[in-house]
Amino acid sequence: MCGIIGYVGNKKANSILIDGLLALEYRGYDSAGIATLENNEIKILKDKGRVKNILNLDGYDKLEGTYGIAHTRWATHGKPSKENSHPHFDNSKTFAVVHNGIIENYNELRAFLTENGYTFYSQTDTEVIPNLINYYFTKLNDSSKENNEKILEAVSSATKDLKGSYAIEVISPLIPETIIVARKDSPLVIGTSNGENFVASDIPALLTYTRDFYLLDDNELAVITKDSITFYNNNLDTYNKEIKNIEWDASAAEKNGYEDYMLKEIFEQPNSIRETIGSRLKLNEPCNFDDLDISADYLKNVNKIFIVACGTAMHAGLVGKVLLEKLCKIPTEVDIASEFRYRDPIIDDKTLCIYVSQSGETADTITALKLSKAKGAKTLAISNVIGSSITREADYTIYTHAGPEIAVASTKAYTSQVVLFAVLAIHFAEILGFGNSEITINSDGGTITLDNLKKDILSLPKKLNNILENTDIIKQFADEAFKEKDVFFLGRGIDETVAREGSLKLKEISYIHSEAYASGELKHGPIALIENGINVISILTDPSLAKKSISNIQEVITRGAKTMVVTNQDLEGHEFDYVIEIPEVCPLISPILSVVPLQLLAYYISKNKGLDVDKPRNLAKSVTVE
Ligand code: F6R
Numbered sequence: 054m055c056g057i058i059g060y061v062g063n064k065k066a067n068s069i070l071i072d073g074l075l076a077l078e079y080r081g082y083d084s085a086g087i088a089t090l091e092n093n094e095i096k097i098l099k100d101k102g103r104v105k106n107i108l109n110l111d112g113y114d115k116l117e118g119t120y121g122i123a124h125t126r127w128a129t130h131g132k133p134s135k136e137n138s139h140p141h142f143d144n145s146k147t148f149a150v151v152h153n154g155i156i157e158n159y160n161e162l163r164a165f166l167t168e169n170g171y172t173f174y175s176q177t178d179t180e181v182i183p184n185l186i187n188y189y190f191t192k193l194n195d196s197s198k199e200n201n202e203k204i205l206e207a208v209s210s211a212t213k214d215l216k217g218s219y220a221i222e223v224i225s226p227l228i229p230e231t232i233i234v235a236r237k238d239s240p241l242v243i244g245t246s247n248g249e250n251f252v253a254s255d256i257p258a259l260l261t262y263t264r265d266f267y268l269l270d271d272n273e274l275a276v277i278t279k280d281s282i283t284f285y286n287n288n289l290d291t292y293n294k295e296i297k298n299i300e301w302d303a304s305a306a307e308k309n310g311y312e313d314y315m316l317k318e319i320f321e322q323p324n325s326i327r328e329t330i331g332s333r334l335k336l337n338e339p340c341n342f343d344d345l346d347i348s349a350d351y352l353k354n355v356n357k358i359f360i361v362a363c364g365t366a367m368h369a370g371l372v373g374k375v376l377l378e379k380l381c382k383i384p385t386e387v388d389i390a391s392e393f394r395y396r397d398p399i400i401d402d403k404t405l406c407i408y409v410s411q412s413g414e415t416a417d418t419i420t421a422l423k424l425s426k427a428k429g430a431k432t433l434a435i436s437n438v439i440g441s442s443i444t445r446e447a448d449y450t451i452y453t454h455a456g457p458e459i460a461v462a463s464t465k466a467y468t469s470q471v472v473l474f475a476v477l478a479i480h481f482a483e484i485l486g487f488g489n490s491e492i493t494i495n496s497d498g499g500t501i502t503l504d505n506l507k508k509d510i511l512s513l514p515k516k517l518n519n520i521l522e523n524t525d526i527i528k529q530f531a532d533e534a535f536k537e538k539d540v541f542f543l544g545r546g547i548d549e550t551v552a553r554e555g556s557l558k559l560k561e562i563s564y565i566h567s568e569a570y571a572s573g574e575l576k577h578g579p580i581a582l583i584e585n586g587i588n589v590i591s592i593l594t595d596p597s598l599a600k601k602s603i604s605n606i607q608e609v610i611t612r613g614a615k616t617m618v619v620t621n622q623d624l625e626g627h628e629f630d631y632v633i634e635i636p637e638v639c640p641l642i643s644p645i646l647s648v649v650p651l652q653l654l655a656y657y658i659s660k661n662k663g664l665d666v667d668k669p670r671n672l673a674k675s676v677t678v679e
Pocket of ligand 1: 675
């Protein structure tokens with residue numbers, strides 16, 4: 054979704070703004086623009102299309118300004134066009150604004166401003182913001198006040214009128230070398246270094262410049278110059294804010310020789326899950342979560358867990374549900390965040406709500422979290438981004454520590470989330486006194502001890518490496534499958550959750566229509582779509598369900614389907630077109646392995662089609678609007 058960059062220092066701002074926008078490209082966008090000051094006048098260069106197009110716009114090379122604001126736009130109100138691109142001016146060209154978020158009452162505000170003589174050139178919701186600032190600034194006809202004081206007041210008054218979400222930057226020739234920022238429900242960070250300061254929608258965009266960040270909270274404003282950052286609350290009282298040092302280094306957000314971020318991130322998984330496990334899980338010791346102070350008394354009182362998330366994070370939650378129910382025996386439901394918040398869920402102080410979000414900035418997930426807090430539940434965030442909005446809202450936070458994920462399609466974040474659910478479920482089971490119990494893992498009555506489950510978790514990095522060293526069959530299948538229009542993914546039990554993730558991965562980066570079904574459900578309708586040559590991909594890792602799943606695959610073979618099976622079971626005597634063998638592991642955590650061939654398949658198919666793997670059309674890495 055929209056990305057914001059700002060710079061104020063001694064260097065020429067134009068190239069720093071462009072580099073920042075390029076670093077935010079992965080968030081997804083359709084237009085880009087920058088604004089700096091030239092001869093006391095704001096100069097805006099913007100257009101639809103890629104960030105690099107700005108370099109060819111008239112006047113780019115002549116921009117000498119040492120501060121400015123920049124934006125990548127992901128269209129919501131008004132199609133991608135030059136007029137609708139940010140930055141936006143007020144009528145008098147005194148204020149330039151970039152904005153991430155959605156102003157829900159923009160129609161009312163537009164009508165109000167129109168009544169007061171303002172005109173509009175774009176279809177955006179954003180254009181009301183610079184004009185509202187102008188309106189309040191003009192109203193403050195107080196000659197005893199300096200411009201910087203008046204403009205800050207005008208920005209504050211304008212933001213109080215806004216309903217919805219916003220992260221904004223404002224510049225004006227009346228306050229040279231100053232950027233004013235404000236946020237509510239949209240991400241914004243301020244990076245600080247010697248004699249220069251930066252603004253961005255997320256931390257990785259600024260890692261080449263600094264590791265020291267301030268994280269702006271909701272309803273806060275900041276006035277930024279090259280030597281100072283002053284923070285204000287809604288009432289314009291100033292206060293100090295803690296600086297956060299971020300450990301990720303810049304190279305973690307680079308491709309390091311891989312053709313695409315997605316491929317790099319897939320291959321990073323042995324290491325990223327090692328980082329997730331960290332010192333939390335060791336053999337023959339209880340799990341240790343330094344960062345999670347949940348008491349036995351509280352947990353024993355919990356009678357319901359909700360896992361709430363979107364997309365891939367929700368798929369990780371589906372595995373989390375199985376783990377929590379099996380290990381802790383607490384009924385657990387998984388909800389899509391955008392539905393959860395509107396369905397009046399039954400929540401009270403005995404409910405624990407777990408929110409999963411790689412970015413920690415997903416608007417639906419954050420809003421759902423706020424709702425469950427208001428209903429009295431305790432909230433636990435699982436996120437990858439230190440200090441992200443969701444972690445600041447939740448009662449408890451645990452981090453996946455997977456390192457920056459840049460490709461839009463989530464891969465290593467998913468495996469880290471699932472690993473974290475496994476370790477968390479063991480931790481909860483130990484707190485609840487189930488540490489020595491045998492855990493039933495499948496319908497055949499198979500069991501595992503927590504110690505053996507721990508061993509299996511610790512064996513995952515090596516097993517993942519093994520999968521990543523054997524990619525030839527996946528490539529062969531991708532060489533045929535990229536020509537197809539429809540694909541089905543099937544699985545039973547925990548394998549069905551992986552089918553859903555494999556299907557999502559394929560559709561989002563290859564634009565091939567795909568559907569995921571519980572294998573047994575196929576014959577209740579979707580089998581009508583199976584015809585000669587259609588690809589059906591099955592995941593088969595639970596021995597107790599293998600026979601039934603194989604029968605379901607036979608049903609599609611009989612109807613002409615081409616089959617690929619991802620399995621750790623012995624399939625001797627059965628004929629499938631492609632079999633991807635993965636190492637054996639306890640079925641409760643098998644998704645961490647079985648998903649990898651599906652990630653690779655989606656990647657190779659997308660490459661075969663010549664698509665932009667890292668930045669698929671219409672998608673955004675951080676979905677910061679509802
Ligand atoms: C799919 C994907 C999305 C995200 C979803 C939630 O590959 O990346 O489905 O998983 O938008 O994002 P986060 O985890 O940042 O809340």
